[in-house]
Amino acid sequence: MKQRLTIPRIVPWLFLAPALLLLGTFALFPLLRGAWWSLTNADLLRTDAAVWTGAANYSELLSDPRFRRAFFNTACFALMVVPVQATLAFFLALWVNRPERYWRWLRTAFFLPIIVSMPVLAVLWTMLYQPLRGGQTGLINALIGSIGLPAQEWLQQPHLALPAIAFMSVWQGVGFQMMIFLAGLQSLSRAQLEAARIDGAGAFQRLRHVILPAMRPSIIFVMTATLILSFRLFAQPYLMTRGGPEDATLSIIQFIYETTFLGRELGRASAGAMLFLLLVAGLALLQRAFAREVRS
Amino acid sequence: MKRIAGWLVAVVVALGFLLPLLWMLHASFRPESAIFTGGLKSLFDFRGLHLEHYVAAWRRAAMGIGLLNSLLQVAGILGLGLLFNSMAAFALARFDFPGRAGLFALVIVLIILPVEVLVVPLLLTVRDLGLVGGHGRTLAALVLPFAVKAFNIYFLRQHFLALPRDLEEAAIMDGAGPFRIYWSVGLPAIRPALATVLVLDMLTHWSDFIWPLVICTREETRTVQIALSNLFTQPPIQWGDILACAVMTTLPVLVVFRLAQRHIVASQLTAGIK
Numbered sequence: 001m002k003q004r005l006t007i008p009r010i011v012p013w014l015f016l017a018p019a020l021l022l023l024g025t026f027a028l029f030p031l032l033r034g035a036w037w038s039l040t041n042a043d044l045l046r047t048d049a050a051v052w053t054g055a056a057n058y059s060e061l062l063s064d065p066r067f068r069r070a071f072f073n074t075a076c077f078a079l080m081v082v083p084v085q086a087t088l089a090f091f092l093a094l095w096v097n098r099p100e101r102y103w104r105w106l107r108t109a110f111f112l113p114i115i116v117s118m119p120v121l122a123v124l125w126t127m128l129y130q131p132l133r134g135g136q137t138g139l140i141n142a143l144i145g146s147i148g149l150p151a152q153e154w155l156q157q158p159h160l161a162l163p164a165i166a167f168m169s170v171w172q173g174v175g176f177q178m179m180i181f182l183a184g185l186q187s188l189s190r191a192q193l194e195a196a197r198i199d200g201a202g203a204f205q206r207l208r209h210v211i212l213p214a215m216r217p218s219i220i221f222v223m224t225a226t227l228i229l230s231f232r233l234f235a236q237p238y239l240m241t242r243g244g245p246e247d248a249t250l251s252i253i254q255f256i257y258e259t260t261f262l263g264r265e266l267g268r269a270s271a272g273a274m275l276f277l278l279l280v281a282g283l284a285l286l287q288r289a290f291a292r293e294v295r296s
Numbered sequence: 297m298k299r300i301a302g303w304l305v306a307v308v309v310a311l312g313f314l315l316p317l318l319w320m321l322h323a324s325f326r327p328e329s330a331i332f333t334g335g336l337k338s339l340f341d342f343r344g345l346h347l348e349h350y351v352a353a354w355r356r357a358a359m360g361i362g363l364l365n366s367l368l369q370v371a372g373i374l375g376l377g378l379l380f381n382s383m384a385a386f387a388l389a390r391f392d393f394p395g396r397a398g399l400f401a402l403v404i405v406l407i408i409l410p411v412e413v414l415v416v417p418l419l420l421t422v423r424d425l426g427l428v429g430g431h432g433r434t435l436a437a438l439v440l441p442f443a444v445k446a447f448n449i450y451f452l453r454q455h456f457l458a459l460p461r462d463l464e465e466a467a468i469m470d471g472a473g474p475f476r477i478y479w480s481v482g483l484p485a486i487r488p489a490l491a492t493v494l495v496l497d498m499l500t501h502w503s504d505f506i507w508p509l510v511i512c513t514r515e516e517t518r519t520v521q522i523a524l525s526n527l528f529t530q531p532p533i534q535w536g537d538i539l540a541c542a543v544m545t546t547l548p549v550l551v552v553f554r555l556a557q558r559h560i561v562a563s564q565l566t567a568g569i570k
Contacts, residue, residue: 013393022440030421109313139315234412253412280410
């Protein structure tokens with residue numbers, strides 16, 4: 001006989017109360033305030049004097065060359081990071097997918113930069129990218145110098161700064177994507193792979209006809225999750241280049257941050273934040289659509 | 297022979313991958329004037345290594361108080377989060393009540409809300425609530441907005457749903473109430489999921505940057521990340537001190553991760569796929 005717990009109607013709400021209270025106060029309420037300010041000319045220091053301006057902030061932003069630049073930079077960053085990181089992570093996962101316990105250290109090695117915080121790594125890579133000054137230079141220039149290439153001003157050149165930050169970000173995040181692929185690989189049935197091997201399928205054919213199709217959900221998850229993460233770019237350029245040189249590494253988030261705290265234009269900054277939210281929500285919907293397509 | 301070659305390749309690739317971190321550790325002990333000299337060979341140069349950068353960084357960046365602030369911040373978020381998220385998840389998984397579907401939909405929507413969107417209105421909200429300035433207030437402002445996390449509620453709910461009902465039925469027969477069932481049957485049964493959430497949240501919040509950047513306005517309320525970024529941006533720039541500060545910022549989380557590593561089950565990470 002099934003035992004059902006009969007509980008007073010208030011009980012579920014008691015369980016939910018702390019979470020609802022905090023989410024309401026610190027997520028929903030600020031979100032609504034931000035949405036409201038985005039439609040006004042609010043000033044950071046005098047929010048109560050805000051006057052309704054409709055969609056003016058939005059139309060101004062969309063034609064603001066600096067906001068467009070920030071969007072362009074962030075999109076470029078995402079386009080550099082996502083494919084490279086996912087491909088690298090995939091092959092790393094294939095490589096470190098070994099059942100023996102004594103191979104574990106290799107996974108840990110690739111996972112290590114995830115544990116180190118982004119501000120630490122941003123500071124560290126600024127030093128690694130240090131340009132040549134009076135005979136002294138960072139490790140990167142020293143390394144490429146040892147194979148005969150000229151030293152570069154990685155973070156001081158507009159065309160090199162964003163790729164340099166993207167390279168460092170790929171290095172930082174590849175271990176996490178590798179772990180997700182690894183989980184996917186481990187759920188792949190050994191019997192299937194063995195059968196393909198017995199049928200005489202080579203390594204490439206096994207990859208193409210057995211591994212890749214089975215890994216589709218993981219691949220889609222990694223690509224879309226990395227895409228969203230890359231659009232949230234902030235700490236690296238903020239610390240390494242301050243968004244420069246010549247706005248070459250200005251990210252969307254830094255644009256919003258500066259508009260708020262340097263320009264005090266709360267309304268404009270809020271509109272920027274809402275546009276950013278729209279972008280992230282769009283990407284998340286894309287992710288769900290892909291995931292659904294894979295399941296069916 | 298082939299095995300040895302495989303090992304050698306793995307060791308060389310791993311060392312190359314970790315080169316930046318090895319360089320950071322080594323350079324933090326080198327004399328200031330030698331940090332940007334010698335290239336790769338400098339890693340094998342052990343002359344004149346000293347601890348002075350650590351002493352100076354500890355004092356200049358107020359690392360003692362910074363580490364304490366970060367520790368309290370992460371402990372607060374993890375502790376409150378563990379309780380509040382799992383309670384909400386349990387209610388969504390196990391109780392039938394009007395409005396449940398709507399609440400669950402809200403949780404799903406909130407998962408995608410990035411902190412960067414909230415920073416500015418959250419700062420003004422926190423200010424309106426009087427949570428700025430001193431130590432306790434800043435700590436509350438660091439912890440309270442991020443203790444409850446929609447993804448964790450969703451994630452833990454999935455794990456509660458997967459539990460067999462028999463466990464609870466036995467407890468109900470013994471006369472246990474809903475809170476007893478949650479506390480002594482539900483929570484222990486999803487321990488692996490709780491451990492995953494704790495480890496991932498620890499990594500996330502130890503690295504928190506943009507929120508502490510706007511909220512920690514006084515030296516005595518700074519987290520380690522803000523202490524580091526101040527050392528890095530405010531002259532005079534002492535590279536050795538910055539490196540020592542970076543190493544000290546990393547060590548605690550590295551130690552905790554090493555201890556908790558066996559609780560990270562790779563398969564847990566993929567819960568988001570389904």
